[in-house]
Amino acid sequence: MSSTVKYSLAIVLFLVLGFGIVMYIQSEPSQNQIFESQIVSLDDGFGYKILRGEKIVIVQEFVPGLPGKQQFVSKEEAQKTANLVLSKLEEGKSPILLPTDLAKLNISTQVGH
Amino acid sequence: MNKRKSYVYKITGLALLAMVVTSCSSDDDDDLGNWVDKSVFDGSPRSSVSGFTIGNTGYMGVGYDGDDYLASFWAYDIEGDYWSQKADFPGAARNAAVGFEIDGTGYIGSGYDGVDELTDFYSYDTASNTWTEIASLPTARRSAVGFGINGYGYVGTGYDGENDRKDFYKYDPATDSWTELVGFGGNKRRSATTFTIDGLVYLGTGVSNGVYLDDFWVFDPATESWTSKLDLDEEDDYAIARSNAVGFTLNGYGYIATGELGGATNTVWEYDPASDEWEQKTSFEGATRQDAIAFSNGSRVFIGMGRTGTLYLDDLDEFFPLDEYDDED
Numbered sequence: 001m002s003s004t005v006k007y008s009l010a011i012v013l014f015l016v017l018g019f020g021i022v023m024y025i026q027s028e029p030s031q032n033q034i035f036e037s038q039i040v041s042l043d044d045g046f047g048y049k050i051l052r053g054e055k056i057v058i059v060q061e062f063v064p065g066l067p068g069k070q071q072f073v074s075k076e077e078a079q080k081t082a083n084l085v086l087s088k089l090e091e092g093k094s095p096i097l098l099p100t101d102l103a104k105l106n107i108s109t110q111v112g113h
Numbered sequence: 114m115n116k117r118k119s120y121v122y123k124i125t126g127l128a129l130l131a132m133v134v135t136s137c138s139s140d141d142d143d144d145l146g147n148w149v150d151k152s153v154f155d156g157s158p159r160s161s162v163s164g165f166t167i168g169n170t171g172y173m174g175v176g177y178d179g180d181d182y183l184a185s186f187w188a189y190d191i192e193g194d195y196w197s198q199k200a201d202f203p204g205a206a207r208n209a210a211v212g213f214e215i216d217g218t219g220y221i222g223s224g225y226d227g228v229d230e231l232t233d234f235y236s237y238d239t240a241s242n243t244w245t246e247i248a249s250l251p252t253a254r255r256s257a258v259g260f261g262i263n264g265y266g267y268v269g270t271g272y273d274g275e276n277d278r279k280d281f282y283k284y285d286p287a288t289d290s291w292t293e294l295v296g297f298g299g300n301k302r303r304s305a306t307t308f309t310i311d312g313l314v315y316l317g318t319g320v321s322n323g324v325y326l327d328d329f330w331v332f333d334p335a336t337e338s339w340t341s342k343l344d345l346d347e348e349d350d351y352a353i354a355r356s357n358a359v360g361f362t363l364n365g366y367g368y369i370a371t372g373e374l375g376g377a378t379n380t381v382w383e384y385d386p387a388s389d390e391w392e393q394k395t396s397f398e399g400a401t402r403q404d405a406i407a408f409s410n411g412s413r414v415f416i417g418m419g420r421t422g423t424l425y426l427d428d429l430d431e432f433f434p435l436d437e438y439d440d441e442d
Contacts, residue, residue, distance in 0.1 A: 059197050067244065
């Protein structure tokens with residue numbers, strides 16, 4: 001008997017929690033949605049996507065700013081570059097990556113370009 | 114026992130129903146409008162950018178963000194509605210440059226680096242994502258007009274640092290050389306606008322010595338001759354004259370939108386080449402702006418960037434002129 005009451009209480013609590021989460025997600029204004037990155041595996045290396053919510057805002061198949069089609073040589077280099085873009089966006093700054101940014105991140109670049 | 118069970122089921126059912134109802138709460142669908150807010154170029158406001166559209170990609174770069182002259186260069190994917198940062202523009206960071214396309218290659222050159230008006234010019238190869246310096250424009254200028262047509266590039270008007278200009282130069286990619294093109298009968302000016310309909314280039318607007326010009330011209334590249342069209346103040350209700358506008362073509366009509374007329378404006382005028390007449394369209398719905406850019410692939414057009422006063426803008430809107438006809442009917 002009391003186990004049925006406990007069971008129904010647990011169900012109600014669980015559902016209230018779920019209800020709250022749904023409300024929270026829905027009330028979040030889209031412009032405050034958090035930026036996220038996704039690393040993508042490419043033929044000769046790696047690139048990244050920047051998303052806001054489910055919306056893709058930047059697709060970077062090549063190292064930004066560099067001439068030619070130079071992909072990131074490792075997942076780590078793509079990730080730290082994407083992280084810098086995210087931090088710029090979250091500070092409300094431009095997502096532009098400058099040559100000095102890439103140098104600070106020690107991004108590998110092909111010789112001869 | 115049965116009663117208790119049914120009680121549990123009722124609560125569970127009600128709660129589930131509540132969840133379903135909330136998660137289905139309607140996202141208000143925007144009314145089909147003339148201007149639809151597209152990709153936000155997040156946090157990267159810039160004005161007086163330069164660019165070109167090749168296929169389904171709009172390219173845009175350089176410009177000024179209120180603090181710095183910029184060299185970064187971006188591609189907007191019209192289908193996917195996202196941006197990519199491409200190879201940096203190799204010349205000095207600048208604004209008020211011209212950009213145009215010749216046979217699938219992009220060109221950006223001239224402009225202003227904060228100190229001097231510039232002559233240097235570069236071509237951009239979309240396939241290899243590389244820039245190549247080409248022959249410099251014979252005379253430095255900023256706020257010129259530039260367009261590519263029939264395998265040649267044309268750059269003219271603008272401001273050289275002391276005077277507004279009316280001269281034009283023709284660029285031949287085959288010989289990598291510029292030659293002066295005589296015959297433009299309009300006044301000297303800066304910050305004019307062009308659009309191209311059926312192989313003819315229309316030029317109008319712009320400003321010189323504080324006067325907004327209202328002459329309007331068409332250039333036939335086959336004969337390389339300019340012909341005067343009806344003035345932009347031909348009808349009493351015309352309010353087309355302005356500077357720093359964007360020009361674009363859609364479905365056989367030309368458009369002049371946004372710009373500056375004693376302050377930023379967001380009005381839009383449509384030109385019918387058959388009748389040589391203008392009609393006002395629904396104003397740009399984004400913030401009023403000048404020094405914006407338009408990307409057009411012939412069937413869709415996007416306007417974005419620019420500034421209003423000292424506030425620099427970073428949004429992009431798509432223009433649907435056909436929806437306007439319904440609104441006005």
